[in-house]
Amino acid sequence: MSNRRSRNGEDRKQEERSKQQERAQRILDAAAELIQRWGYNKTTIDDIARRAGVAKGTIYLHWKTREDLFDALMRREELALAEDIRRRIATDPEGATLHGLMKHATLATMKSPLMKAVILRDTNMIGELVHKEYATEAYEERIDRYKTLLEFLRNHGLVRADIGIREELYLLSALSTGVLLIDPWLPDDIKVPDEVAVELMAETIRRTFEPRQAATQSELQEVTTVFNQYIDRVVEITKEQVQKEIER
Amino acid sequence: MSNRRSRNGEDRKQEERSKQQERAQRILDAAAELIQRWGYNKTTIDDIARRAGVAKGTIYLHWKTREDLFDALMRREELALAEDIRRRIATDPEGATLHGLMKHATLATMKSPLMKAVILRDTNMIGELVHKEYATEAYEERIDRYKTLLEFLRNHGLVRADIGIREELYLLSALSTGVLLIDPWLPDDIKVPDEVAVELMAETIRRTFEPRQAATQSELQEVTTVFNQYIDRVVEITKEQVQKEIER
DNA sequence: TTTTGACTAATTTAGTTTAATTGGTCAACC
DNA sequence: GGTTGACCAATTAAACTAAATTAGTCAAAA
Numbered sequence: 001m002s003n004r005r006s007r008n009g010e011d012r013k014q015e016e017r018s019k020q021q022e023r024a025q026r027i028l029d030a031a032a033e034l035i036q037r038w039g040y041n042k043t044t045i046d047d048i049a050r051r052a053g054v055a056k057g058t059i060y061l062h063w064k065t066r067e068d069l070f071d072a073l074m075r076r077e078e079l080a081l082a083e084d085i086r087r088r089i090a091t092d093p094e095g096a097t098l099h100g101l102m103k104h105a106t107l108a109t110m111k112s113p114l115m116k117a118v119i120l121r122d123t124n125m126i127g128e129l130v131h132k133e134y135a136t137e138a139y140e141e142r143i144d145r146y147k148t149l150l151e152f153l154r155n156h157g158l159v160r161a162d163i164g165i166r167e168e169l170y171l172l173s174a175l176s177t178g179v180l181l182i183d184p185w186l187p188d189d190i191k192v193p194d195e196v197a198v199e200l201m202a203e204t205i206r207r208t209f210e211p212r213q214a215a216t217q218s219e220l221q222e223v224t225t226v227f228n229q230y231i232d233r234v235v236e237i238t239k240e241q242v243q244k245e246i247e248r
Numbered sequence: 249m250s251n252r253r254s255r256n257g258e259d260r261k262q263e264e265r266s267k268q269q270e271r272a273q274r275i276l277d278a279a280a281e282l283i284q285r286w287g288y289n290k291t292t293i294d295d296i297a298r299r300a301g302v303a304k305g306t307i308y309l310h311w312k313t314r315e316d317l318f319d320a321l322m323r324r325e326e327l328a329l330a331e332d333i334r335r336r337i338a339t340d341p342e343g344a345t346l347h348g349l350m351k352h353a354t355l356a357t358m359k360s361p362l363m364k365a366v367i368l369r370d371t372n373m374i375g376e377l378v379h380k381e382y383a384t385e386a387y388e389e390r391i392d393r394y395k396t397l398l399e400f401l402r403n404h405g406l407v408r409a410d411i412g413i414r415e416e417l418y419l420l421s422a423l424s425t426g427v428l429l430i431d432p433w434l435p436d437d438i439k440v441p442d443e444v445a446v447e448l449m450a451e452t453i454r455r456t457f458e459p460r461q462a463a464t465q466s467e468l469q470e471v472t473t474v475f476n477q478y479i480d481r482v483v484e485i486t487k488e489q490v491q492k493e494i495e496r
Numbered sequence: 497t498t499t500t501g502a503c504t505a506a507t508t509t510a511g512t513t514t515a516a517t518t519g520g521t522c523a524a525c526c
Numbered sequence: 527g528g529t530t531g532a533c534c535a536a537t538t539a540a541a542c543t544a545a546a547t548t549a550g551t552c553a554a555a556a
Contacts, residue, residue, distance in 0.1 A: 044548060055500040057551080066549065121433075140435050163448075170430075170440050171448050177433060178426020182418075185369075185425060187388050192418050200411075200419050204456045268528095292518060303530040305521080314519065 024062050027052045028073050036113050040070070040127040072242075074134065077114045079242045082235045084108040089231060096227040098159055098209055101149065103202035106176050110194045120181050143169060149230060156223050159209050168209065175201060272310050275300045276321050284361050288318065288375040322382065323490045325362045330483045332356040337479060344475040346407055346457055349397065351450035354424050358442045368429050391417060397478060404471050407457050416457065423449060 030051035034043040045066060049056040063069040088104035089095030095104065109115050117125035119142075121135045150168055153159040159168070179201050183191065192200070215223070278300035282291040293314060297304040311317040336352035337343030343352065357363050365373035367390075369383045398416055401407040407416070427449050431439065440448070463471070 045550085046548075049501095056549090057500055058498090060550065061499080064550095139433060143435065143438065166438055167440065167444070167448055169438050170434070170445065171452060173434060173438070174426035174430040174445070174449070175423055175452070176426075177430050178422035178424075182422040182425050185387060186418070186421060187391065190391065190414055190417050190421070192415065196415070197418065197422070200415055201422070204419060204423070204452060207455045208452045293520085294518070304519085305530055306528090308520065309529080312520095 020062075023052075023054065023058070024072075027054065027059055027062065027069070028076055031069060031073050032077070032114060035073075035125070039125045045069075071134075074114070074118065074138075075238070075242045077112060078138075079235070079238045081108050081112055081115050082231075082238050084111070086231050086235050089228070096224040097206075098150070098153055099202040099205040101227075101231075102172060102176060102205055103198045106179055106201060107194060107198045109180060110198070116180065120177075143173065145234060146172060149227070152226065152230070153223070156215070156219065157211065158215055158223060160211060171208070172205070175204065268310075271300075271302065271306070272320075275302065275307055275310065275317070276324055279317060279321050280325070280362060283321075283373070287373045293317075319382075320490075322362070322366065322386075323486070325360060326386075327483070327486045327490045329356050329360055329363050330479075330486045332359070334479050334483050337476070344472040345454075346398070346401055347450040347453040349475075349479075350420060350424060350453055351446045354427055354449060355442060355446045357428060358446070364428065368425075391421065393482060394420060397475075400474065400478070401471070404463075404467065405459065406463055406471060408459060419456070420453070423452065 027048060031043065031048045034047050034051060038047075045056055045059055048069075049059055052059075059069065063072060085101075085104050085108045088108065089100060092100055092104065094100045109119060113125070115138075116122070118135050118138050126135065147165065147169060150159060150165055154161045154165070179197050214220075275296060278296045279291065282295050282299060286295075293304055293307055296317075297307055300307075307317065311320060333349075333352050333356045336356065337348060340348055340352065342348045357367060361373070363386075364370070366383050366386050374383065395413065395417060398407060398413055402409045402413070427445050462468075
């Protein structure tokens with residue numbers, strides 16, 4: 001039906017949409033870069049438009065307000081983070097464990113200046129506006145997901161169940177937050193590379209949270225499957241949210 | 249020689265000195281209270297004088313500048329903290345261990361708003377001036393003392409020696425800093441009381457840093473003695489510094 | 497239809513003047 | 527002697543204005 005010479009409306013519409021989506025990504029790229037360099041407050045729509053090579057009005061064809069643009073950027077970053085974490089876990093034989101997840105999630109966060117700033121509520125980078133709303137939300141969502149996974153792992157004897165979940169969540173939060181933001185406090189001769197830091201954290205979690213004797217091979221296999229399914233679902237849900245926001 | 253009716257010069261001089269020292273303490277009390285309430289920047293010498301019930305000039309009989317007063321206050325707080333920690337360790341059967349020390353030191357810090365603010369570099373409470381100088385110094389001194397103790401405990405097999413000291417110091421720092429400042433991040437239903445938080449931290453340290461099998465009773469006794477001597481020496485050194493600063 | 501950029505109303509920033517406060521001193525007082 | 531609080535120079539805060547910047551709009555161009 002459709003060929004190179006005479007294309008039907010559907011084709012053209014789709015082509016245009018993908019072109020527009022590509023442009024949306026370019027705009028978000030520009031925003032991400034500028035925010036990382038100048039911080040949220042000092043990054044203007046004009047800057048972003050100039051860097052993305054579009055007119056200012058075009059940006060408002062995609063998002064109604066400046067905050068909407070930022071929201072979309074953060075959602076995209078969330079997705080990138082989730083995919084990064086999934087990738088790291090997939091290539092790590094010990095990925096599908098509590099210490100594995102925490103290790104990869106923390107390292108991924110460290111490597112994403114935007115997410116790190118949001119999680120740590122770095123007011124210098126992220127503006128005051130976001131501070132209260134988005135940051136708290138992001139952190140609580142994170143904890144919520146850990147809670148779900150923790151319950152699952154406890155039920156399968158892969159995590160201690162002799163202390164409360166609240167206490168475990170507290171410890172995991174304190175430890176990972178400590179690792180995320182300790183750096184500027186440390187004297188130079190004690191600093192360690194990110195990769196070493198999360199490795200140390202992982203070992204701590206393993207020793208503190210996971211039982212002495214390893215699980216049976218078959219049970220481990222089963223848990224790993226569900227674990228990975230869970231991660232995949234989180235990625236999928238995030239992806240859907242992002243798609244919704246990119247399609248105008 | 250000297251009795252109640254006719255005192256010699258020495259007596260009088262000493263009496264006056266103690267009276268002045270008492271006054272110095274009163275001034276520091278006032279300063280501490282006001283700084284806790286209003287923060288360092290908003291606490292004026294006039295405020296302090298009024299609250300301590302002395303004239304402003306009197307304060308300058310004790311310290312040359314506002315900063316000197318603050319220094320003295322922090323030294324005194326350091327001493328109080330060190331004594332508090334020693335007391336807590338003395339009454340805890342497991343006090344003379346790495347996890348015991350960390351637990352009591354962290355809890356003592358939590359209970360001292362002034363020290364907590366300095367360690368966490370809470371710019372809202374502590375002024376900018378102090379930020380760079382005193383805060384860094386205090387933190388590094390802390391780490392230095394832990395290093396000494398860590399080496400000692402490692403040599404006696406009470407702490408793992410299969411990872412580097414640097415890595416151990418990093419982990420202890422990240423963990424305790426995380427515990428110290430995580431609170432405002434947490435959703436309410438995950439918060440735990442300070443006492444529980446440090447208990448969880450202690451358990452983490454025990455599991456992560458200390459060997460599986462307990463030491464022999466006699467060796468433990470020996471280590472405990474040295475451990476306590478070390479704590480005592482830290483307290484004594486701090487006390488001397490404070491004395492020097494209080495005596496004009 | 498889609499994209500643009502000049503335009504506007506509103507906010508932020510920068511600069512200035514004025515008023516209040518503050519750290520520190522010292523002559524007078526105890 | 528030791529202690530005080532009025533006093534001063536210097537700093538900081540407040541009030542105000544002018545200038546610049548910014549998010550968002552929309553008529554015109556592509």
